[in-house]
Amino acid sequence: MAQNILINDLPLEIFIKILKEVDGVSLGKCRRVCKKWRDGIDGSDQIWHEVCRKEFKHSSEIAKRKAGNICRWYHIYKNLKMWIDITTFDKKVREFYKFSLHDKSHALDVDYGVLPLKDAKGVVFYDMSNLKYIPVAISETNCCKVTNNDHVSVILTKTGLYVQKCVDSNGVTEGFFKAENFVLSGEVIYFHNGTRAGELLLYRLSSQKKGPMSRPIFDTLAILPEGKFAVQLDVCERKNGPLIIASTFFEIILVEYDFFPHEQEPKCSFPVNKLTMYKRLLRLKDRLQSS
Known part of the structure; x- marks a missing residue:
């Protein structure tokens, strides 16, 4: 018998893999769904690194190198978007x-x-x-x-x-x-x-x-x-x-x-x-x- 699996029941690594396919604006909306989603997205900087790589391939790498640990990839993406x-x-x-x-x-x-x-x-x-x-x-x-x-x-x-x-x-x-x-x-x-x-x-x-x-x-x-x-x-x-x-x-x-x-x-x-x-x-x- 088929069993329905809710997205919140997925293992974190699967959830992150799905989110890596989402664009930055949609990812920002996903952060506002619930606390669990926000914590999962904010706790994985690799998601935002992937978004930066897709939307700001070269400028994001330069910005991150200059900022160092001042900014996570999340902050780099937000700034470049603005x-x-x-x-x-x-x-x-x-x-x-x-x-x-x-x-x-x-x-x-x-x-x-x-x-x-x-x-x-x-x-x-x-x-x-x-x-x-x-x-x-x-x-x-x-x-x-x-x-x-x-x-x-x-x-x-x-x-x-x-x-x-x-x-x-x-x-x-x-x-x-x-x-x-x-x-x-x-x-x-x-x-x-x-x-x-x-x-x-x-x-x-x-x-x-x-x-x-x-x-x-x-x-x-x-x-x-x-x-x-x-x-x-x-x-x-x-x-x-x-x-x-x-x-x-x-x-x-x-x-x-x-x-x-x-x-x-x-x-x-x-x-x-x-x-x-x-x-x-x-x-x-x-x-x-x-x-």
């Missing part, structure tokens, strides 16, 4: 950091939720989740790139590549390589040698007009203070919305958006994964000073 309406939201534009040296490359790339800033005395770091100073300053003026993840921290200088695994891990924990640039992917580093060297605008592919005489159409995201113009731009997604970093020759100016005000980051101590990263950066600082 970017189409970003010009309708209120924003806060403020000066964040002032430099003593005139340079066009003060702000290194945001990575793993960390903003590295380069000045005359070296590199300082800020946590993008709360914009707090990370108490690790590196007195290396030739620093070109800083990358972190849960496994390793890597610093590229003009002399080469410094690699630092977890300080308390077994086996080889550090290394140095001659390199001109690199990419960190999980536990693998790819590096190479011998290669060649006033308004914030949004360019939407969907808004462009076709035709030989058509001109690019831009939306204005923000207008910087009078006399200021950006020479570098970067974006980091946070739980409550994106944070745009505009670097001028002398300042860092932040443009903050609150897509989801209820998702504000609570004021709490640094989580374990960030403390581990800070230890690695401290070790790299010591190595650079002694080299």
Whole structure:
């Protein structure tokens, strides 16, 4: 005799497999069915990773790499979905950091939720989740790139590549390589040698007009203070919305958006994964000073 099985009676792994076939908007509706469904969906970030992969294949990977553990895939999806309406939201534009040296490359790339800033005395770091100073300053003026993840921290200088695994891990924990640039992917580093060297605008592919005489159409995201113009731009997604970093020759100016005000980051101590990263950066600082 056939027996009817209710969807709530399915094993969790089967339920998750079904939800992976659902688009993001429908998945959001499923969250509102009942507490059990919401807990199941929110407790499985792989569902939202799959949705991001299908709807924002490349941009979601870049956003997650820059945000690190600041955002789960759920927050990445929500933010990317809202970017189409970003010009309708209120924003806060403020000066964040002032430099003593005139340079066009003060702000290194945001990575793993960390903003590295380069000045005359070296590199300082800020946590993008709360914009707090990370108490690790590196007195290396030739620093070109800083990358972190849960496994390793890597610093590229003009002399080469410094690699630092977890300080308390077994086996080889550090290394140095001659390199001109690199990419960190999980536990693998790819590096190479011998290669060649006033308004914030949004360019939407969907808004462009076709035709030989058509001109690019831009939306204005923000207008910087009078006399200021950006020479570098970067974006980091946070739980409550994106944070745009505009670097001028002398300042860092932040443009903050609150897509989801209820998702504000609570004021709490640094989580374990960030403390581990800070230890690695401290070790790299010591190595650079002694080299």
